[in-house]
Amino acid sequence: MQTITVALDAMGGDFGPRVTVPAAVQALSYFPELKVILIGDRTSITSQLSSLGIQANSRLVVEHSDRTISNSEKPSLALRNSSGSSMGMAIDHVANNTADACVSGGNTGALMALSRFRLKLLPGIERPALISALPTASGGKTWMLDLGANVSSDADSLFQFAVMGSALAEQYLERPAKVAILNIGAEEIKGNDLVKRCSEMLSQTKSVNFTGYIEGNQLLTDNADVVVCDGFVGNVCLKTCEGTAQLFIEKLRAYFASSSIKGWIARKLFSGLFDELKTLNPDQYNGASLLGLRGIVIKKSRKC
Numbered sequence: 001m002q003t004i005t006v007a008l009d010a011m012g013g014d015f016g017p018r019v020t021v022p023a024a025v026q027a028l029s030y031f032p033e034l035k036v037i038l039i040g041d042r043t044s045i046t047s048q049l050s051s052l053g054i055q056a057n058s059r060l061v062v063e064h065s066d067r068t069i070s071n072s073e074k075p076s077l078a079l080r081n082s083s084g085s086s087m088g089m090a091i092d093h094v095a096n097n098t099a100d101a102c103v104s105g106g107n108t109g110a111l112m113a114l115s116r117f118r119l120k121l122l123p124g125i126e127r128p129a130l131i132s133a134l135p136t137a138s139g140g141k142t143w144m145l146d147l148g149a150n151v152s153s154d155a156d157s158l159f160q161f162a163v164m165g166s167a168l169a170e171q172y173l174e175r176p177a178k179v180a181i182l183n184i185g186a187e188e189i190k191g192n193d194l195v196k197r198c199s200e201m202l203s204q205t206k207s208v209n210f211t212g213y214i215e216g217n218q219l220l221t222d223n224a225d226v227v228v229c230d231g232f233v234g235n236v237c238l239k240t241c242e243g244t245a246q247l248f249i250e251k252l253r254a255y256f257a258s259s260s261i262k263g264w265i266a267r268k269l270f271s272g273l274f275d276e277l278k279t280l281n282p283d284q285y286n287g288a289s290l291l292g293l294r295g296i297v298i299k300k301s302r303k304c
Helices: 017-030 042-051 075-080 084-095 109-119 153-173 193-203 233-258 261-280
Strands: 002-010 034-040 060-064 101-104 129-133 141-145 180-181 209-214 227-229 288-291 294-300
Touching: 002 017, 002 193, 017 034, 017 042, 017 060, 017 227, 034 042, 034 180, 042 060, 075 233, 084 101, 084 227, 084 294, 109 288, 129 153, 129 233, 141 153, 141 233, 141 294, 153 288, 180 193, 180 233, 193 209, 193 294, 233 261
Parallel strands: 002 034, 002 101, 034 060, 101 294, 141 227, 180 209, 180 227
Antiparallel strands: 129 141, 129 288, 288 294
């Protein structure tokens, strides 16, 4: 069995080792082929391991870092002061081929800047993009990018996002992926010059199965396998979807927990439906991947 090594920025996210260390231990119990390098403050990490009754071993390695990149730190400053940071050391493992992937819940801008500088970009790609899969009505997936790596993008960047997203989706689907641009309307006359120019470029590209524009209310309807947008729009859209799903689940949970006769009837009749709706919980989905790099970098939610 081939070992998969993941370098984990244990200090990343809002809660750091309190969440990342138990998550690493749990992942190791699920996947015997997995090895995790926990990078961060050794005292904090070992304290969490001790509370779990776990010690470092050949599959769970602890590396000390002297510094943590804060969520408010500017990417330019993080890039200059990345030496010895948990995020920088995790990315270095990928660059040095001592890890197959890096995972961090830290500062997105810093993660992109460090990854781009240390891993370099693939040929023909000018900017990496964050991509993740959204659940659809049929139980399938729609991949969306960019989700926040680039606040603004030009038409060439959107075109590159479409090509990368199409290539990734086709590996999973084993068929040509339907690629669409997120827009304020499906008609050709709708949208700004950015999306119109990108649409024109994709329409002339035979290697991409471009199907036109898609509106926000169609994201989860299987109308497209890949949805392309700039990072500002994508991030707002993603967070809106996550917030709506969480609100829906919490409302149902509160209703089912009610001691009223309606709550009792709901539990009896729809408990199976509630279990199925849990699949909409954003926490059940993987982090976003930074596409376009010469290595694998995963951005997990800061709330991890």
